[in-house]
Amino acid sequence: MTSVITSVCLLNYKDDSNLLVIVIDTNPFEWEHPSAPLKLNLALKHILAFMNAHLAGRHDNRLAVIASHVGASKFLYPTLNEPTPGSKVQTKKDANVYQVFKVVNDAVLTGIAKLLQDPRPTLEEKDLGSSKIAASLSLGLCYINQALKSDGMGHVKPRILVLTVSPDSSSDYIPIMNCIFSAQKANIPIDVCKIWGEDAVFLQQAAHITEGIYMRPDDPRGLLQTLMFSFLPDMFSRSYLHLPGQDEVDFRAACFCHKRIVDIGFVCSVCLSIFCSFSPVCSTCRTKFAFQPLLPSARRLGAKAGASNPGSPRPSSSSTPSAS
Template sequence: MSQAQESDSSLLVVVLDANASAWAQSPLSLDKALQQLVIFINAYLALNPENQLVVLGASHKECRYLFPADPSSAPPTHDIQVYEQFRTVDVHVLSGVHEMLSSHVDGNTEEQQSLIARALSKALCHINQVNQLSVNKIWSRILVLSAGQDSPHSYIPLMNTIFAAQKMSVLIDICKVFGQDSVFLQQAAEITGGNYLKVDTNSEASLLQTLLFICLPDQYTRNILNAPGNDLIDFRATCFCHKRVVDIGYVCSVCLSIFCQTAPVCSTCQTKFSFRLVKSDSNQSNSTSSPNASAMSSLSLKP
């Protein structure tokens, strides 16, 4: 079978963390970050007229398309001084974010975790759809602009989307604007071949600089650029029982669920563990046992 020709155009999915309470803590305001983001988006669209763009907004409550916008929404007013495509994108992204924020004013404003896993799933579905419909192979990537914290409850769906992205050869760039390093998003960047970038928000224009210098280059240019490496990636996993990041955990040998402490029954697949077998297994180093009878194995999760 002949392989689809690779096209020069690319598909970029931007996942914007639109969590108001997370941005409220950030030295860089959401408005300023948005201004810099739309400049980056315009630069991306200007690189190649065939470049495709999707912008998704993710808050703690919902995940929605900001661009392409709902066809039923009012088109932006015409402005002769601005390139039409730039104007359409800018207006839809900015108004979409403000609409999202205003619709969540009454919600739990303390929640600083956004639905990033859901947004990544949506992004991968869109990329898959575009790939199915296009004749040439389009280089696809995802950029996550993250301000919130990791959500341990979404560890499993997030890891599933990361491995799906790896299988689809979709790289994920992470721009962490504020707060502690995200263990999960670091792994997303490392596993998919993207960059994990921590932005110095004390300098107001550093977000734009990071986006333009590191996230804008296409697949050909990236090969000759010396991008900052993901040297300090934290590969620890989260236990399925308490959703805590663990250094050393116990892995169910049947479903590979991770636990921070031993338990007689796996809470995910209900397998009963025989701890007697652990003893006998440790005496006979090469012994094998049936999966149902085997016990939890401990695993050091440090790299």
């Protein structure tokens, strides 16, 4: 009986349409770097071919594209003026191109061109060259929530793919973690393709927590091959494939006080805020702690195990910070 129910569920899942939300990092400071192995104009050719392949997989597959720019996050497709696949389009006909592909390609290329034509941000405004990944994830989750509400039968299976080249921005730690937990609660996997550069710590955690895929291509010039073989299969097909995974996941966090990624931090036992150094008062929830904790340096100086410090008050029943 269980096998029959499982087969019916898999059959229904197979017939569901797939909603893919793609977040493209358009940070010009990273794409135009002299050591970049792949320029943005060449990478867009790979990405557009991948988008077209997703739409060609099923007649009811859906797509949304969001640009994560420096200081801005913008929908590239669909926009208020762009129709969705399957609807009537009002663009110039081209007998050599499938019309749905042309609508998507034109919207993405036009939107990115407008972003790059805007005044270039200064060094003080660009926040160390980081793009607004957290804002883009929020937009993607809002769009998915709207699509799921409009689908009363529950036949839309959403997922998010992040294509990034920018380093982590410690100031985005809290917004990104909020997006991760929201996606996990809604069963929305977040896939991440780090095209080049150092590993993105926060996005590694996003892929691990939401059961998505995190991957760095060996050669960024073969981006299309990586996208087609690793990120094109939907959630139903992935159950039959052996896809790449993460051997190690970096679970470091960013402190709430200086927005730095820390190896060891002090956690407030009330609001779970993380700090790089001990403070008698939590700056987030204003909780006052009753005693000074025993720091690692004090242990090395020969503090006796189990002995209390007569110069400090006894721990009370109030909330105390813990180190992690």
